[in-house]
Amino acid sequence: MAYLDTIFGVAGKTVLVTGGGRGIGASIAEGFVKAGAKVYICSRNPETCAETAAGLSGDGTCIALPVRGDISDAGGRAAIVAEMSAREERLDILVNNAGALWAAPLAEYPESGWDKVFDLNVKGLFFLIRDLVPLLEAAGTKDDPARVVNIGSIDGFHIPKHETYAYSSSKAASHQLSIHLADQLAPRNITVNVIAPGMFPSKMMQGTIDRVGEEKMLEKVPLKRLTGPDDMAGTAIFLASRAASYITGAVIPVDGGTATTL
Template structure:
């Protein structure tokens, strides 16, 4: 029998691991998945932030736990996977959201800063996806991986935005998503990406200082920045059976900014 829309979006009985989940976009997506019925495992580097985030989710009636880990370090990722599987069992939904950025002109960009961005934004995504797939999703013949890219991965920036490592890493995430989806479709694992535009997050604070919040609003056809709800819908779509025939795709959630840039 064909399921209803409500049944297709229901995540009851599913477990989601959300990296960078203690604040900002990661916490927003954790709320979305939890509100749809999923059990949530949050991770980021700082235990104090995670404790507050988990309490916020629990106050909303969501089953939430946390593990502090640095997803730029292979040993930390391995520990995260070990502890997650031990504590909550199989992971059905993986949200690769933890990220870093660095502002510097390309001709002066420090190599250690380049490596920091790439290790977290690309290498960390691959290691965690591989471990979760091999130890949980492939054996259970299914899963959902959601990679957080950015509209910065769709092209260059104005000359006053000097974030070449970040742009490069997010472009890599988009093609990583496509390549992984092509390989892992045979395991019934979908892999998709979200490309957020300008949201009021800690990571975007420097950009707002450079360009000005009002200018960022004016550059968007919808004349607004992303808010605390704007990633919820696409996150649950990608994570649920409502999106079971969608894989290898990216979607910009940016108020139309990328349509103007690339139109």
């Protein structure tokens, strides 16, 4: 057990999970809390995050940032960074999970929908990382770098059958951006990796699952099930652990084989 704690343990680490109030972010937050980390969560709705944090606090430490942290907006990002800097001198793990999707027929695809998706999934991701680098750099060492884990999507490397043009291209951009940042931040003892989930039954995806039908959606999933909370938490904890201290610039599909076998 001591061996597993050494290579996979994240107890005592400080983690920030964006969009941690629900869905994949809440699953990742829960995993880190149960593994003994000190977990902060944030989103545009501090009330939702406070409820989630209260629910997780029986298992360990989960703190909702009391700010309206809209990551697509400079003011929202500044509020998150100010709050984290006031509370912590170091940040071991940043999980950039907050994301948005917009679906519309090509002829009607609105510029506002495009901007909403790119402002969060690409621009917000980039500037939040930029502004949290000082806290991450303070935590990282050569043997145990600080970690940035970005939540991309398998839609970033295969073409979805839905008209989510901004989403798929924003996720491809976030993968490329993560690899670029991995290169730049390695000398500063910060790794940057991506988890690319398959279909996870969150608010974002549940409508599609209900409309198309789970059985139909699973036709192209070799392992024949949806992505689950442990798949997300387990991969994030791995990427945050000593076991992954020599991995950077990786994009890991956690999708039952969907994207790699199509």
